[in-house]
Amino acid sequence: MMRIFIADDEEIIRDGIRNCIEKEADRFLFAGEAPDGELALPMLMEMKPDVLITDIRMPFMDGLELARLVRRTMPWMRIVFLSGHDEFEYAQKAVSLQADAYLLKPIDSVKLMCTLEEIDVRIKQEQQQYLSAAQNASRSDRESEVLREHFLNALLSGGATAADAAEQGRKWGLSLAARQYIVCLMRLGSGGQTITQVRALAARAFADQEEVLWFFRGSERLILLIQGEREDEVRERAYEAAQNLRHEIRQFLNLDTLTAIGMPVARISALPEAYRSAKETLWSASACAEGGVFGSTDFEGGAAHGGGFDFTAGGSLADKLRHASYEDVPQLVEAYFGGAAEEDMQSMLYRYYLLMDLLVTAARIAAELDSAEVVPPDDPQAVLKRAATLESTKEYASEVLGQLTRRSFRHQSIRYGGEIQRAKEFIRAQYSDSSLSLHMVAAEVGFSPNHFSTVFSQETGQTFVEYLTQVRLEAAKNLLRQSDSKMSDIAFMVGYGEPHYFSYLFKKHIGVTPRDYRMQTV
Structure with a gap:
């Protein structure tokens, strides 16, 4: 179903368009609205609708500037311009931005619906054309693509020198001379048909982007190799490329993907390191999400595996177990036994000591949770037998920790109650700081941002943004009742650094404008 977003500074226009869309709820979905481009842009980045209907002339950021930014960051989005000024200059600029339609105010509801229907038809036709073209690719084209991908995969494996890269790159028409490189690893579903279709979508998405090289590694992994001059440039380009391709795949194939972005490197010979970083990030991200785009920095200072801790870092084993979830068990076990020297792990007795320490600690955590089922073994000989091989040692540890984390799930409110209370107190103390963010609060309570976001929502029934907005608006209501301060103050x-946005949020959540609220409470 086609999702539509509206940006217009006239509330009556937004209301009229929204009503038209909602009357056709079986065909179109109203995704959101904003009174200007500055407020619309972050909402568009988050919601990623299919169509943007925007007024050309708006305060703070006009529709033309909004469209330029959307075209750069979300090139798939269809754009319909609205204008009360029948001037050639505006129409000319709209054409230069590849607008799908240009409508004059006042908006005719029939004309609007016809325009949206035409856009919907074009989207579906393009989907069919691209997927058909992928299936009809010639055999020679496929053979050439296989050889090209073999070369690029060799770069990631360290099987090609910098000199090889330059020579082979020229053969395939690839420019590999850059100051910074970054690798993105996208996980796809299995199936040859899917690969063929994704190949066509990637070719479409990056047709005009020489700095983005894409190729398959195996049957279920797509690699994006991003080049640039600066580290911040390649990071930003990587996120844009990954998000854009993810959207195309979801829209055309109804398939979600998980993408990991590795650390930037400054030499082409360091690409194996960049690829290894992307693999580690994908492994971390897959423990907490089925889809999305994650960077390596998302897991620094505490992995977002659902447990909020980096199990390879320092800290007591008991603390790691207290914050682990069932999905964390494989990583925790690997980190616990992998931290020992390889020669030590060859000793059955050493494995036995490690395993006993793990079991005793797990039993202590179980006692804290009043879960008597997880207890230290009575028979050390039985544990010694399980420690006969490294594989059986890990298997037994996984069984015990799996049992512990499953039973401790119902005690999450006990495990996280203190942290969430501290987070709320921090928010209430710092809400006046316009820079207050989820990352700041997560750091205050010692969680990774992703894990804190999940736990906060589970414990409070609200997202972080919803809770922060609630606290700020309650404070605003008190100020409106008890002071004569200006609305902007x-x-x-x-x-809120922008009074217009504050007024918009206040009316959205409270039901009246701040001015009307003050008048009602006088």
């Missing part, structure tokens, strides 16, 4: 006092 109150906006700043409760953490």
Whole structure:
């Protein structure tokens, strides 16, 4: 179903368009709205609708500037311009931005619906054309693509020198001379048909982007090799490329993907390191998400595996077990036994000591949770037998920790109650700081941002943003009742740097404007 977003500074226009869309709820979905481009852009980045309907002339950021930014970051999005000014200059600029339609105000509901229907038909036709073209690719084209991919995969494996890269790159028409490189690893579903279709979508998405090289590694992994001059440039380009391709795959194939972005490297000979970093990030991300785009920095200072801890880092074993979830068990076991020297792990007695320490600690955590089922073994000989090989040692540890984490799931409120209370207190103390973010609060309570976001929502029934908004608006209501401060001053006092946005949020959540609320409470 085609999702539509509206950006217009006239509330009556937004209401009229929204009503038209909602009347056709079986065909179109109203995705959201904003009164100007500055507010619309972050919402568009988050919601990623199919169509943007935007007024050309708006305060703060006009529709033309909004469209330029959307074209760069979300090139798939269809754009419909609205204008009350029948001027050739505006129409000319709209054409230069590849607008799908240009409608004059006042908006005719029939014309609007016809325009949306035409866009919907074009989207479906393009989907069919691209997928058909992929299936009809010639045999010679496929053979050439296989050889090209073999060369690029050799770069990631360290099987090609920098000199080889330059020579072979020229053969395939690839420019590999850059100051910074970054590798993105996208996990796909299995199936040859899917690969053929994804290949066509990638070719479409990156047709005009020489700095983005894409190729398959095996049957279920797509690699994006991003080049640039600066580290921040390649990071930003990597996120844009990964998000854009993910959207195309979801829209055309109804398939979600998980993408990991590795650390940037400064030499082409370091590409194996960049690839290894992307693999580690994918492994971390797969423990907490089925789809999305994750960077290596998302897991620094505490992995987002659902447990909020980096199990390879320092800290007591008991703390790691207290914060582990069932999905964390494989990583925790690998980190626990993998931290020992390889020659030590050859000793059955050493494995036995490690295993006993793990079991005793797990039993202590179980006792804290009043879960009597997980207890240290009475028979050390039985444990010694399980420690006969490294494989059987890990297997037994996984069984015990799996049992512990499954039974401790119902005690999450006990495990996280203190942290969530501290987070709430920190938010209430710092809400006036306009820079207050989820990352800041997560760091305050010692969680990774992804894990804190998940736990906070589970424990409070609200997202972090919803709770912060609630706290700020309650403070604003008190100020409106108890002071004569100007609306703009109150906006700043409760953490909003933009008074217009504050007024928009206040009316959205409270039901009236701040001015009307003050008048009602006088």
